Structure formats: structure tokens, C-alpha cells
Amino acid sequence: AQSVTQLDSHVSVSEGTPVLLRCNYSSSYSPSLFWYVQHPNKGLQLLLKYTSAATLVKGINGFEAEFKKSETSFHLTKPSAHMSDAAEYFCVVPNQAGTALIFGKGTTLSVSS
């Protein structure tokens, strides 16, 4: 069965420093993978997706993620954090039937000035 594990429930960074949010996946094949962001009291916005094309995926707002099959990882990075990046981030994978998305538990990103 498909699943994702977000390794950190909370990450704190200073404005202007790099961001790393970690996600490991479990799958019997190379899955599609997504990162979604949710700002307080808002819906979910797609940051980026991996669908077996390039392993380094660029998303919106300067975020990118690298699919590493050998490590079963899909970590989200950004070179320089901005205050507006403070939000909840979800790593997401489709279920095996491809009929629904399965969410990780989420990582709260805090950015201090």
C-alpha cells in the first residue's frame, strides 16, 4: 500500500535561511508524489508534483523537491525562507488504485524574523 511519512512535525527557521521539509514514501513502484501547502484557515494549494519525468521538480514560490528512489525520499527545499512561507505542508501520494490522495501528517513551518 502507498503511504508517506513526514519526518518532522514542526520545523523552525529564520527568515533568509534554507528550508528542508522531509518526506519518505512507501510504494511498490515509483509513485506520483505531491507537496501541498495550507496557510492558516485556508484551503490547500499545490506546490509541486512528481510524475516520473525529471527527478528534480520545481514548484511555485521558489520551492523544489528531489525524488530519490534509492532513499525513497521526496524532500522539499527552498534556498531562502520568507515570512510568508509560514504554513502547514503536506506530502501526498495517490492510493494504489489511483482513486484518492493520501496525506502525510503534515509539517508546520515557522519562520522568524
Next chain:
Amino acid sequence: DTEVTQTPKHLVMGMTNKKSLKCEQHMGHRAMYWYKQKAKKPPELMFVYSYEKLSINESVPSRFSPECPNSSLLNLHLHALQPEDSALYLCASSGGRAVYGYTFGSGTRLTVV
């Protein structure tokens, strides 16, 4: 139009009330979804509609009743809810299988008193 629109944004209802949540998309997507999200938790799948037919019901109590009148519209009818049903209800749509990702609405914040 690349949006999923949910109304109302906020709803307070008593345990004996009947109310409905509405979701609309005009992207030509043929799959639509209802998710429930409690505070500090990831979204949990409730229902999936594919080509206007209910394809997945994740053992949701009958006090929640979904309806898909046409390919652009999805409703969630609420009756005799409990305070623990208070949550953010998210609607999403996708152009095909979940491997392509979803577009989410901004949600309805429901409070049951």
C-alpha cells in the same frame, strides 16, 4: 477558470438543523471529492464522485449525505450533526486519476453547537 469555489465559507448550525455545503468547478473535471479536516490534522477523505456517480464512501455516517447534481456541482447535505463534526470541509476536483493531483477549494469552516 481554474478554481474550486465553496460556499458558505463559515457555517454555524445547531444539532437539529439541516444545512448544505456547496462546491462548484468549471474546469471540466470529472472527479470531485469531499474531505474533512480537524484542527492540526491532515485532511481525511469522505466521498469521491467520478462522472457524477458516487465511487467511494469512506464509511461516513449517514448524517452526511453527498449529492452530485451535474459535473460542475457537488453538495454535502448535513442533518443532525454532532459537535465533534465541527471541522473544515474541503472540496476538490481532478481531471482524471488522483495521480494528476487535485485542485482544492478554500473550504467551509463548520461549527456545530
